[in-house]
Amino acid sequence: MDVHDLETPSVLIDLDRMEANIQRMQDYCNQYGLDFRPHIKTHKIPDIARMQIEAGAVGIACQKVSEAEVFAEAGIDNIQIPYNIMGKQKTARLTDLALYNRVVVSADSAYTISGLAEAAKAKEMALRVMVDLVTDLQRTGAEVEQVVKLAQQIDANENLHFAGLLVYPSFPTMRPAIQEALHQLDRAGIGVDSVSGGGVGATKHAHEIPELTEVRVGTYVFNDWGTVSHGWASLDDCAMTVLLTVVSRPAPERAILDGGSKTLSSDVLDDGYGRIVEYPDARIYRLNEEHAYVDVSNCDPAPQIGEQVHVVPVHTCVVTNLHNRLYGVRGEEVEVVWPVAARGLVW
């Protein structure tokens, strides 16, 4: 299919750029002897995970059990779920998965660990569990002093195996806490299989924390206005664009595109909902569900009605999750159409 035959909205992936992004990150990890574990939240597509593994990744990370099931079904068997998995049905499905695949999860509380232990006991297995260390992000994660207690709880249970330390994001400021946690674990006589860091910005500095054994990153595969705005990528590294049409020019300063919050998501940055490649001086200042409002008063010439434009979204991961398929494009050719296999799997 020719790219000019696509109607809008369509989500395009520039295959040359995506392949370069995959290789660049793998090269970095190889250079520093880091295991690389791409997070599939960004693409949710098994074919792309296979490309990442073929380039040298050790496995993948998923955020949810239902995502992991899709990727295991597709033949990927080294899966990390850096999440507190709880609930009887979910822990049962998690342990089902771990019977036949190399699976590791994380926990930041005794409550989570107890639930995992119960599910693992029912299957007479040993489930691999990492301990999540709190970071400056202040999301999940145990304080350093709690890490040893949780590791001991895991270690003491015959149906669990302590699989290491999990840190997100692993900016260099986290090194002292990581060192202290490792020191305390060492003093408690607990072996540490791995120290997993991650985050698209932090990974550029992963070599500044020699204690890290692996990193996990999602967004790098496509990049977006967020990574560009933070200086973690250039606009030329952005593999994902959303093809939209100018469907209305109701006023000289205003253009309306045929994609809104159901196409681009409501994520906003730098006072805009995405960047129009062809019109860098335009600003997407508001979204409704199926409309983007664009201020074109600084554009000369301004976009015309019926014209197609490419939008670099603010946050690629949430855009993937809105769409049923992504179009892999090389030059003028649509080389592949990928169903977004794990789309909407929030469970």
Added chain:
Amino acid sequence: MDVHDLETPSVLIDLDRMEANIQRMQDYCNQYGLDFRPHIKTHKIPDIARMQIEAGAVGIACQKVSEAEVFAEAGIDNIQIPYNIMGKQKTARLTDLALYNRVVVSADSAYTISGLAEAAKAKEMALRVMVDLVTDLQRTGAEVEQVVKLAQQIDANENLHFAGLLVYPSFPTMRPAIQEALHQLDRAGIGVDSVSGGGVGATKHAHEIPELTEVRVGTYVFNDWGTVSHGWASLDDCAMTVLLTVVSRPAPERAILDGGSKTLSSDVLDDGYGRIVEYPDARIYRLNEEHAYVDVSNCDPAPQIGEQVHVVPVHTCVVTNLHNRLYGVRGEEVEVVWPVAARGLVW
């Protein structure tokens, strides 16, 4: 299925509340002799559209051709698409649909009308086209002076039929412009089949614009924090809640829920990403893709780890669009599981 057997995240629809919302809006329209045309963007589920039609609705509104196809396939044959449809494949599919269903679209430019005319000519049919009048929202829509010209363009084309005036949202402040447009159309000798208004807030005042013949509303069927915050509904009218679990309590003031921007969307209002029914004093202050950060410092008692909570989302329509199914609940019973048939149909 018992509602307590559901794991999280799950999107619940309180069927009693939804049915009351459907009946209340229909009663209002019946009282004032207004045709009611529910917009299916909020639920994207044919079964719910059928309930709306059984209650007395004349048909439905869809925002995209691909949505209209799903609902036509399900047997609903009076469909309005209040959107500038352009692009050869889309206008071809639109006219295919209009051959066997009662379909009407809108336009705000000569460009849109020309494209529709070309597609209708290829099918040797007459396509029904309304003219979209600009409102205070400043989104799409022609100025009053342009309305007659566009109506004349439609009227003069043997493959198009002028089907009336479209206004969104139709707050009472729009009455003078509607009157002026109708006056000019009358002077030009152009008959007006219908004057369609809409918007969940504006519809409460639809009777203040006697010129309106119909209204279209989506959000009323479920309601959300947005409609409550604007005073258009009460919290007890909110039929949709998102069932989430407290998966981490890493600090006394912080709870983390297992749903983020891929579950609740990034739509934000009143400095929060949704309201927790059980903890009105809690505030969801940040979302990542699969995590909600909750400030529970004002809660006494505070939610505990492992506890399930119900979140009224900020914007119900974008939440529906993130999920593969909605659970229709009555009391403790999950009475129906609906696939979100038109989810992700942005085309």
